Amino acid sequence: MKDENQPASALVLAYIKEKIGNGEWKKGDKIYTEPQLMKTLGVSRAAVRGAIDELVALNVLTRIQGNGTFISDSAMPSMMNSLISYMLFDDFDALTVLEFRKIIEPSCIEIFIDCYTDENIKELQECLKIMEDCELKDSKAFYSADFNFHTIIVKGTQNPLAAKIMDILHDVLITYQYKSNQAIGPKTGLVEHKRIFEAIKSKDKVLAALLMKRHIERSEKDMRDFISVNSRSSLNN
CATH class of the missing domain: 1.10.10.10 (Winged helix-like DNA-binding domain superfamily/Winged helix DNA-binding domain)
Structure with a gap:
């Protein structure tokens, strides 16, 4: 039924x-x-x-x-x-994705700083350029570049388990990443990514991890605010 x-x-x-x-x-x-x-x-x-x-x-x-x-x-x-079964079929939302990312990405960026390649830096720069070019014109391209920026960092740790997890979760995670970004908009996302990138280039692990954590926490707050506003709106209708 x-x-x-x-x-x-x-x-x-x-x-x-x-x-x-x-x-x-x-x-x-x-x-x-x-x-x-x-x-x-x-x-x-x-x-x-x-x-x-x-x-x-x-x-x-x-x-x-x-x-x-x-x-x-x-x-x-x-x-x-x-993981796939849970994410596809259980009560799974954008906040859960953000919480998952907050657990692993600050640590990943510290490892990434020790082992990134020149090619990794070029790829991150390309993501930033796409985000800058598409911020107000092509939301899907912006969000795809946003997700790829984070994926490059996780895979760039050269940890095979981290890379495998990103491969397994990529299609589901990007769906929820798109939904969350679609709801809250780019806001300060581009500026935050640029700051993270500069910390990576400066090889400042502490600052890079802190900026990554704050970036994801800001996204969490924006999403919670969005959910709260929509919940109140639904109650008033």
């Missing part, structure tokens, strides 16, 4: 997860067509496509042109990975 309080795309995601989890759909199996999923779940084509797109990005599903959508060979370990 459809839960009226559950977003339609989340309903599709949960349905597919259940089919894979209970073994009804195995790797290599073709899943229901879009019309079948629409009819079974009572949702729109847009909701079905949105859910399938997300699972294709995570390599849970594979599209074959003219033949349908199939369970990927790597779907079982990927789908049942506790």
Whole structure:
């Protein structure tokens, strides 16, 4: 039965997860067509496509042109990975992403300062340039560059576990990063990233870690304020 309080795309995601989890759909199996999923779940084509797109990005599903959508060979370990499963299907929001980032990124930037390459610096500069060029014109490009800036730092630690975690979480994290930034806007994001970059170039670990922590805390505060305002607005309507 459809839960009226559950977003339609989340309903599709949960349905597919259940089919894979209970073994009804195995790797290599073709899943229901879009019309079948629409009819079974009572949702729109847009909701079905949105859910399938997300699972294709995570390599849970594979599209074959003219033949349908199939369970990927790597779907079982990927789908049942506790992080992916939690982030896709549980009560997960942008604040949780920010809290996760606040735990790992200040430490990562200290390690990064010890081992970054000239190429890393060029990549960070490219991200800043995109953010500067797109701040008021192309929000998606801005947010993508924002996320890539942080990803370069985490992967630049040369810690294989940190790099692997970012690979696993990339598509889900960037979705919530985009949602949070879309809600609160760029604000002082560009200035903060420039300050972080200068601290990296100066090899000031303490300042870089502090700036990273404050940057994420500011984003947390903005998001909490946004949620609070919208909650009050909903109560008044």
